[in-house]
Amino acid sequence: GFTLASILCGFSGSLGEGVLFRTLQGAFGAPLIPLGQAIAIDAFPQERQGQATVFWSIGGMMGSILGPILGATLVENYGWPWVFYVNVPFGALAVGLTWLFVPEIAIERGRRFAWLGFAALSIAIAAFELMLSRAERLDWFASNEIIIEVIVAAIAFYLFVIHTATARIPFVDRNILRDRNYVIALAFIFVYGAIVFLQLFLVPILLQDLAGYDIESVATLLSWRGLGLIAGMALIGPFTERVDARVILVFGFLCLVASAWGMSNSTLDLRAFDVAWTNFLQGMGSGVAYVPIVMFGFSTLPQRLRTEAVALLFVVSNLGTATGTAVIFNFLVRNIRVNHDVMSERVTPFNELIQLGLVPHLWDWTHQSGIAAMDAEIARQAAIIGYNNSFFLIALSALVVLPLGLLIRMPPRTRGSA
Numbered sequence: 001g002f003t004l005a006s007i008l009c010g011f012s013g014s015l016g017e018g019v020l021f022r023t024l025q026g027a028f029g030a031p032l033i034p035l036g037q038a039i040a041i042d043a044f045p046q047e048r049q050g051q052a053t054v055f056w057s058i059g060g061m062m063g064s065i066l067g068p069i070l071g072a073t074l075v076e077n078y079g080w081p082w083v084f085y086v087n088v089p090f091g092a093l094a095v096g097l098t099w100l101f102v103p104e105i106a107i108e109r110g111r112r113f114a115w116l117g118f119a120a121l122s123i124a125i126a127a128f129e130l131m132l133s134r135a136e137r138l139d140w141f142a143s144n145e146i147i148i149e150v151i152v153a154a155i156a157f158y159l160f161v162i163h164t165a166t167a168r169i170p171f172v173d174r175n176i177l178r179d180r181n182y183v184i185a186l187a188f189i190f191v192y193g194a195i196v197f198l199q200l201f202l203v204p205i206l207l208q209d210l211a212g213y214d215i216e217s218v219a220t221l222l223s224w225r226g227l228g229l230i231a232g233m234a235l236i237g238p239f240t241e242r243v244d245a246r247v248i249l250v251f252g253f254l255c256l257v258a259s260a261w262g263m264s265n266s267t268l269d270l271r272a273f274d275v276a277w278t279n280f281l282q283g284m285g286s287g288v289a290y291v292p293i294v295m296f297g298f299s300t301l302p303q304r305l306r307t308e309a310v311a312l313l314f315v316v317s318n319l320g321t322a323t324g325t326a327v328i329f330n331f332l333v334r335n336i337r338v339n340h341d342v343m344s345e346r347v348t349p350f351n352e353l354i355q356l357g358l359v360p361h362l363w364d365w366t367h368q369s370g371i372a373a374m375d376a377e378i379a380r381q382a383a384i385i386g387y388n389n390s391f392f393l394i395a396l397s398a399l400v401v402l403p404l405g406l407l408i409r410m411p412p413r414t415r416g417s418a
Contacts, residue, residue: 001028003091010081025084034314038307039102041298066226072219117163117171124156125319132326136333176301176309184407185297186316188249191401192293193317194324195256195394196286199263200225201325202332203275206387210380211270224276228283236288245292245299246405252289253398255281260395264388268380296408332390339382347378 005025012018040056074082131149138146164170164177176182204222207213213221232255236248259282262274294313301309 002032003088003095005029006084006087006091010084030318031311034311035307037294037314038310041294041306041310042303066223069219069223072216076216112169114163114167114169114171117160117167120156120160120163121171124153124160127153127156129319129322129326132323132330136330172312173305173308176305176312179301181296181300181408182298182309184404185293186313187404188293188401189297189313189317190320190323191397192289193320194327195260195398196282196289197321198324198328198394199260199279199282199391202328202387202390203263203279206266206384207270207275210268210383210387217272221272221275222279224279225283225286228280228285229287230283231280232284232287233291235284236291245295246408248288249292249296249405250402252285252287252292253402255285255288256398257285257395259285260391260398264391264395266384266388266391268384300409328390328393331393332386335389336379336382336386339385340379343378343382344375347374 002025005021005028008021009018009025012021036059037056040052044052070086071083074080074086127149131146131153134149135143135146140146141150160171164172164174200222204218207218207221208215232252236243259278262278262281266274297313298306298309
């Protein structure tokens with residue numbers, strides 16, 4: 001389904017068709033990652049599940065390395081449809097290998113699909129994400145639409161909680177949510193999903209709109225994240241069985257903190273080296289932090305719950321990504337606007353600083369063009385401050401969640417020594 005939807009995306013001739021086929025692509029592609037993770041974990045004994053996660057992540061690493069470069073090359077030389085057509089050979093290969101090597105598992109014939117729980121959770125997530133994506137442009141709770149979306153999300157989530165607690169066969173097995181380590185893993189994966197992909201969202205816009213980099217240069221700089229992923233996986237691979245998962249978790253999140261903090265000191269003269277090392281460190285932190293979340297999240301869960309737990313883990317991760325993207329976009333837009341207003345108040349002909357040096361020659365107050373040029377420069381400075389504040393918020397979010405690691409209790413048979 002994912003492969004066929006990719007072909008249709010390439011063939012789409014209008015915005016409506018593109019949205020429809022991308023929706024199909026997302027619907028078919030959503031189960032692939034959690035199922036792949038579950039297959040990889042089940043193929044290894046519990047004490048080697050950390051290594052299993054490392055091995056499984058190689059595919060994602062290669063995508064992070066080759067994706068930006070390959071995508072930019074295809075768009076520049078062959079056109080945007082080839083970004084979708086390139087999925088076809090990989091999709092066909094995945095279908096063939098799955099059919100040949102993935103073992104068939106027993107299906108719980110007696111368990112029916114809980115439509116009420118599914119509908120309640122879907123409506124809650126949809127209303128919540130719609131609220132986040134439209135709140136800034138509609139001035140938040142000054143809009144009746146935002147108020148309605150919040151009420152719908154709250155009621156739907158309440159119904160989902162009641163359904164999960166009381167239904168004979170709930171949509172999400174209650175035993176999963178009774179496991180403390182797994183619930184903590186959900187909190188970590190939410191924050192992980194919220195912050196890991198934000199730099200992939202912010203950095204390209206920053207580089208193209210403010211720093212003047214072209215699309216191929218941006219892709220090359222983003223590929224350093226993939227190299228960081230490889231370095232992180234190679235670094236922790238040998239230690240997953242010997243080092244406490246909590247130590248690995250802290251190291252990974254500290255890499256994410258350092259990367260975002262490094263980007264929070266950017267200027268309009270942003271050097272390629274600064275982007276490269278922060279992306280490298282961000283990639284390393286992404287790879288390192290994910291593995292221990294899986295290790296301690298599934299360390300105390302029985303195997304029969306594992307596939308469902310993996311699926312829920314990825315739902316929460318994607319929810320974190322969507323939430324983080326909406327929040328950081330709203331924060332960035334509002335921050336830029338506030339910065340612009342504050343600086344504009346201080347840039348007047350009566351400010352002595354405006355009369356110093358070459359400033360009067362660069363921006364002539366007596367001509368409309370000079371005023372426009374000064375306003376454009378204020379907008380650029382306001383934007384870079386907004387981006388810096390956004391990166392600082394990412395770093396702070398990664399740091400704040402770390403104390404939750406103190407609540408993790410690893411079982412004795414999976415605890416190693418450094």
